[in-house]
Amino acid sequence: MKIVFMGTPDFAVASLSALQNAGFDIVGVVTAADKPAGRGQKLSESAVKKYAIENGLKVLQPLKLKDPIFIEELKALNAELFVVVAFRMLPEIVWSMPTKGTINLHGSLLPQYRGAAPINHVIINGETETGVTTFFLKQEIDTGDVIFSDKTEITPDDTAGSLHDKLMVIGANLLVKTVKAIEVGDYSEVPQPESFELKNAPKIFKDFCKVDWNQTNQVVYNHIRGLSPYPTAFTVFNDKTLKIFNAEKEDKEPGISTAAFLTDGKTYLKFATKDGFIKLTDVQYEGKKRMLIDEFLRGMRL
Structure with missing residues (x-):
């Protein structure tokens, strides 16, 4: 054939x-x-x-x-x-x-x-x-x-x-x-069912990739890993684009603003979500190469 x-x-x-x-x-x-x-x-x-x-x-x-x-x-x-x-x-x-x-x-x-x-x-x-x-x-x-x-x-x-x-x-x-x-000739053709709610998978554009930190930890985490390594989730940090390739989930105490981020300037950078923190581990800053978070922080002034 x-x-x-x-x-x-x-x-x-x-x-x-x-x-x-x-x-x-x-x-x-x-x-x-x-x-x-x-x-x-x-x-x-x-x-x-x-x-x-x-x-x-x-x-x-x-x-x-x-x-x-x-x-x-x-x-x-x-x-x-x-x-x-x-x-x-x-x-x-x-x-x-x-x-x-x-x-x-x-x-x-x-x-x-x-x-x-x-x-x-x-x-x-x-x-x-x-x-x-x-x-x-x-x-x-x-x-x-x-x-x-x-x-x-x-x-x-x-x-x-x-x-x-x-x-x-x-x-x-x-x-x-x-x-x-x-x-x-040993096969059958089965029509696709249309009688239940369907989820679609449209092409992804840049605006969709921006992280909404007001979402729950799980939603943000899924968003990041679902876009890694391409087209890559991102946030705006110090007025520049910060791509996020990998991250970890962390719990947090209630009452911390969802706009907050925490860092020691050396080993961790984490952003507050609706119910936790997302700790970034693998990133790429605008105009820079992809790097692990400790390497990224060494080159930043926060």
Whole structure:
């Protein structure tokens, strides 16, 4: 069975590698166009492109997915199945092309947490369980019929980064299972239920990342770890942005203002919340490198 793989970041590389190691015929890889990055604005290749080139796979990088030249190139590959992992929304002319359909791997237990940032939002919302789902694409995003899913625990100290790495491995294994089932026709399609309250996972913008210290300890803690290491929670400290990568929860005596922060100027910096303190442990000050809190405090005048 000939397969075209579509993806861009590291999360997708694990799936592409797993499919190739399982012996599937990857006839083409579609990924994002190279983009300028860094101070020198040198062109940067996606993680998927780097892997594809290293493994001798054909790479397509369309700027527009409806470009007639790209559509013809895609048709010429004669793929029976398209596999999508962490890529753009596809137009119908693309996802309807292969005879066996187009499948997607999503980083949540659908129908919950449809959208661009499911890994972040499950932690921010304090969930204790999540997973991955494979499904057939259709017009409305993340709504197609489910093929398989697999669950995993969210530990109390998981960050978006650690959960990303767990789901990356679980997802790659589930994808191989899914493609094998499609190849032999041994699978069922289960429509996603719409009869209960759904939680969404929209794209995260900068304003959402600012910490609201008037929230409870748990809410603030979930917010920080759900945005770590990217796009990163932040607060304004001495009129500059202070990114917070990791922190710890502490209880406090009642009556302390939620606007207060405490520090000894050497080893700790903690901000008061509605019912406790959040003790920062791993930060990045505007214009500086990322550092542990004691190193940060040594360079500050408080």
